């Protein structure tokens with residue numbers, strides 16, 4: 377029998393292509409999503425640059441193309457615990473992949489309403505998932521999407537390890553060796569929820585022996601994967617606005633419409649990146665390599681390269697002749713930082729890294745250029761500020 381997997385947040389940017397990838401690989405996939413991301417588009421008067429289809433249309437097209445059925449359940453996991461638990465008891469999944477959080481740092485910093493929403497939603501979803509796994513009594517492997525941002529964007533002076541750090545602590549003249557979670561250093565309310573998630577995982581793994589993999593993902597770039605390219609109705613989201621647009625995709629779209637590439641502050645900020653196709657690859661690899669019973673939380677850094685923002689803008693400008701413009705940084709962050717990250721865990725299980733040089737031009741030409749007429753230029757600049 378095919379392995380059953382729930383994809384929480386499977387209508388979103390990372391969740392949708394991952395659900396298709398897993399379905400293609402033979403998993404019996406159920407998407408659970410409350411469609412809140414589509415509702416936030418309405419609140420922000422902004423849409424994906426790509427014309428994404430409603431979830432029922434997406435799934436019927438997938439079935440028509442592949443013969444594979446993906447079930448969809450409209451559940452708010454933060455608010456409908458009993459319904460979610462009932463579904464787990466009914467379907468008895470082998471694994472749950474958890475993407476279902478409010479994932480924009482700028483949106484989380486917009487105002488007290490969005491701060492409270494982000495904390496309430498993200499922490500409740502994560503805790504409800506953990507509590508439901510315990511309530512079900514099933515041995516379910518949980519794979520969660522965290523972020524590289526839990527480590528902070530300062531200069532660590534070392535290559536950031538995958539979750540854990542061996543340290544010597546000194547007090548009262550006594551030294552002790554111990555292993556700790558790499559110190560959390562969140563840079564926004566959104567990132568804070570991810571560091572709190574990590575503590576919840578630590579606790580449930582210790583207390584209830586849950587098998588958990590936490591993936592600290594870099595900024596995702598690109599739009600389509602092997603599966604979403606199969607038909608226009610399967611096209612993935614492409615966010616370009618000041619709140620949800622991640623930096624590289626924002627630059628690509630700006631280049632396509634002839635808008636200057638807007639760098640916040642100096643551009644010396646270094647970030648970690650991964651292509652959307654590699655996101656789906658990593659989830660598949662994480663599912664194939666679960667922690668054993670009794671193993672601590674497995675933490676993988678899910679990133680394939682690091683770049684400064686000015687470097688990125690330079691690469692795109694070289695390809696497209698786009699102008700580069702520095703604007704005031706709405707964020708509170710270091711003007712520049714060095715960032716090196718270990719990613720051996722994924723390389724050791726066979727991740728084939730897609731690098732910027734392999735896919736950048738294709739993204740500019742095939743996606744940003746193709747849909748540029750759908751762009752609303754008034755949504756490009758940032759409106760959310762870290763401090764009033």
Ligand SMILES: NC(=O)c1ccc[n+]([C@@H]2O[C@H](COP(=O)([O-])OP(=O)(O)OC[C@H]3O[C@@H](n4cnc5c(N)ncnc54)[C@H](O)[C@@H]3O)[C@@H](O)[C@H]2O)c1
Pocket residue numbers: 384385386387388389390391408409410411412413414451452453454455474475476477478479497501521522523524593594595596597613622
């Ligand atoms: N996009 C990136 O660059 C990136 C980088 C690092 C980590 N991540 C992480 O990956 C995950 C997915 O990110 P994304 O870019 O796909 O975000 P997204 O907003 O496109 O998708 C999240 C999905 O979760 C759903 N959701 C949110 N709250 C829910 C709830 N209470 N109940 C049910 N469904 C709910 C939304 O409707 C949406 O479809 C997030 O946890 C994010 O933190 C993303």
